Amino acid sequence: MTTPAVRAIRKRFPNTHISLLAKPWVAPVFKNSEHIDQLLIYNDDGRHKGIFGKFRLARDLKKYHFDAAILLQNAFEAAFITFLAGIPLRIGYNTDARQMLLTHAIPCTNNIKKEHQTKYYLNILKGIEIEAESRDLYLRLSQNDRSRAEQILHEHGISMDDTLVGINPGATYGPAKQWPFDRYARLADHLQSVTDILIVIFGGPDDKKLGERISKKMLRPPVDLSGKTSLGEAMALIEKCALFITNDSGLMHVAAALNVPLVAIFGSTNSVATGPLGINSRVVQIPMECSPCLKSECPKGHFNCMAQIGVDMVFDVVKEML
Secondary structure, three states, X not given: OOXXXXXXXXXXXXXXXXXXXXXXXXXXXXXXXXXXXXXXXOOOOOOOOHHHHHHHHHHHHHOOOOXXXXXXXXXXXXXXXXXXXXXXXXXXXXXXOOHHHOOEEEOOOHHHHOXXXXXXXXXXXXXXXXXXXXXXXXXXXXXXXXXXXXXXXXHOOOOOOOOEEEEEOOOOOOHHHOOOHHHHHHHHHHHHHHOOOEEEEOOOHHHHHHHHHHHHHOOOOOEEOOOOOOHHHHHHHHHOOOEEEEEOOHHHHHHHHOOOOEEEEOOOOOHHHHOOOOOOEEEEOOOXXXXXXXXXXXXXXXXXXXXOXXXXXXXXXXXXXX
């Protein structure tokens, strides 16, 4: 969701050297971007771990003699690190008690918090008079990842003529964002019983057991790739799907950026703020008095908003999309 802001920065400064600092798990999103010149890794599990790691990161950044830092991240540490790095211009929201560390503190109003996250990031740029022409997400895949995706499908006996439907049952932050795994299994079985499609399960390393549970529940085994691909490979595989069914997650935004038709199932999170962009996206959500609560675990137990979303409800939307 930061990609429209990064594109706007490049358009405003076409001849400037732009580096982007990202953690390893998200770096592949920007690896092939034409809007940056250099990708720097914030390794918070290694060299940059802990308080001393933050000082090491500041020293690492200082070597580049940056003229300005635009902080899309809200955390205090982002402002603290760029301050320690001696970067003359430090631009970001005036949140998390970091106003004194910024040279250009952009007010974070209640109104902007109600907007979609892409607008939230673009509003930082608006505060320094950089206007964006578009909020469209941007994602550029490498030919190597596309070739690997074809190889992975071939290894599972899938041809380029097969129709693939991807399901993404995981979501970081907590179970309140996850539709029950047995419902994903029933939905997948229902789809395969009435249409000529193949189901592919997506997910990161933490979703491997979840993928196995869904596979065991299904009558016709899917291709379970959860925890078995890199992010770059997963993105290239999503590109080959006729439809992507997902919780609110990073891969949901990948599908939206690639213009893959998708059905997003929302629970505790705010679909207005973090929902998928694009005309090929549909959101399935049950409005409740307590939603969006933004909690990682629902105190209502089995009566939560995700539990109210039935298989038939999602299946009807999926049929329309297919």
